[in-house]
Amino acid sequence: MQVDIGNALSDVARPGVSEGALERLDERVARVHERIERGMADDEFGYAALNLPETTDATEIREAVEPLTDADHVLTVGIGGSALGAVTVSRALGLDGHAVLDNVDPAETRRVLDALPLADTAVHVVSKSGTTAETLANFLVVREAMTEAGVDWTERTVVTTGADGPLRAAAETEGLPALDVPEGVPGRFAALSTVGLVPAAILGGDVEGVLVGGRAARESLALSLFDSPAYAYGAVCYALENRGATTNAVMPYLESLEPFAEWFAQLWAESLGKDGLGQTPVRALGATDQHSQLQLYRAGRHDKLVTLVQSSERPDVPIPETDVAGLAYLGDGETTLGDLVDAEFAATEASLAAAGQPNVRLTVDPTPEGVGELLVAMEAACILVGELHGVETFTQPAVEWGKRAARGLLGGGEFEEADAVAEKRRLVVE
Known part of the structure; x- marks a missing residue:
């Protein structure tokens, strides 16, 4: 470069x-x-992202996705760093057939699913915590759509997540191939990891060259x-x-x-x-x-x-x-x-x-x-x-505030951030 x-x-x-x-x-x-x-040498949080070209195991990724490599399409279900890096890599490599659900707009979700030949589609679900509301909601919708289309979603799905959480539990229960999100790496820095390279690997891309x-x-x-x-x-x-x-x-x-x-x-x-x-x-x-x-x-x-x-x-x-x-x-x-x-x-x-x-x-x-x-x-x-x-590059407190507010509004727990929604100042013109 x-x-x-x-x-x-x-x-x-x-x-x-x-x-x-x-x-x-x-x-x-x-x-x-x-x-x-120093941060790279000590594998410190955030700095560890720059070690991914060395620590990411392309062979592990290829072995995990091997049952899915007959697919001509990949659907990434994730949001933010769990999706953008993967789309960037696959598009930059010139790979066709990569779709993404990274929002919960109902019309877009339906459009994407209607456009995909689900029997010929591999699904990659990505959430580090395994609790990301948008990702899990879309995954449930995808599962239902595949079932209604007569497709066994358990045979078409690979998961990338943390060691614990609902997504890891679902993978273990259903026998899904599961890869680990890299430790100490914020999602937006994770493109050269399991998070970003799985779709390209399924579609036959040169992930080794990327590394x-x-x-x-x-x-x-x-x-x-x-x-x-x-x-x-x-x-x-x-x-x-x-x-x-x-x-x-x-x-x-x-x-x-x-x-x-x-x-x-x-x-x-x-x-x-x-x-x-x-x-x-x-x-x-x-x-x-x-x-x-x-x-x-x-x-x-x-x-x-x-x-x-x-x-x-x-x-x-x-x-x-x-x-x-x-x-x-x-x-x-x-x-x-x-x-x-x-x-x-x-x-x-x-x-x-x-x-x-x-x-x-x-x-x-x-x-x-x-x-x-x-x-x-x-x-x-x-x-x-x-x-x-002199800022904390690897944190995202403003993003987390919004996540807590949304979760509270949906009944996912008691979060004081949700109370701020009711306090919104209004000046409505109709």
Whole structure:
């Protein structure tokens, strides 16, 4: 992976960061790197995520899912980090047939189930606690739908969960293959584990290659941001946030990486949104959003960093020749769709720079190794930013507050957070 931070420097952008400021910040990066290395060496909570490329056992995953590899479709039932990483990996690997239930919108749940050939679908249920309300509710709906379709759901289901809880108990009772959620790893950091790799393994993806790429990213971490793409990206994000770029718009120019932007949004928001700090992540897609969001990114407030993601290579499609006036520059028999998207990427990048809007270019390899490298690099960048800010990167107290409130409203226990619902201030206009 390569990171180009040139368009985030102060002689190009405002806000921008000078090379001198980055050199001063590099002293802090070195100290943080030493802290991260200690955390990895001791397998501390959160830092253990960066060990997953080494500790995840691809053979164990393949053995667990082997009875399901005849399926052409996989349905992940999970939410947040229990689903986003898996979708990101499978889509980035170009694997078709991966659906997800990561919400409890009844209409969407019904649409997904109606669209799937359930007899040809493997189900992967993911919940670390085994008590996640949305996941368990959807799983019960899926079980019923499969039974009504004449499918033995126990023969089509694999579970990833903690050592205890209702989901583990159900797996043991029904004889389901069950994998362990990695210890000490928050869900949003668990893409390179059983949590994120099971669907890809069922669909025949190269999960071993993903882990190899993750190891490469880990090995590229260094004492200096100028020697580490992950730290270079994290340090620039931190510096620009302190200078007013409180939004980070992530814009991949590959459809296969559109889920990556969603995964990144959870990683960045849930990890760094604390103590009045944290960039707000925004999801965009190139070249589609050049025709919409780019208007704001170029001509709006100077409070944004745009992260542009491109592939180092891609399969291509030639644009057919045409005699239509005005289209000869496209249909000349030589230009391809790849040429067009590359030109649009370059134009967007130059457009932002010309307007003084900071942007960073990430160039990734379109291989399993490249996918693993990208995900681990972004995790390391996130941890770096959290350390520089001095926040608790691996916790999510605001998320847990909402979970307790919802559980209390549904009769799942006495939670004072649920009382706040009745205290809502109202000003209704009809």
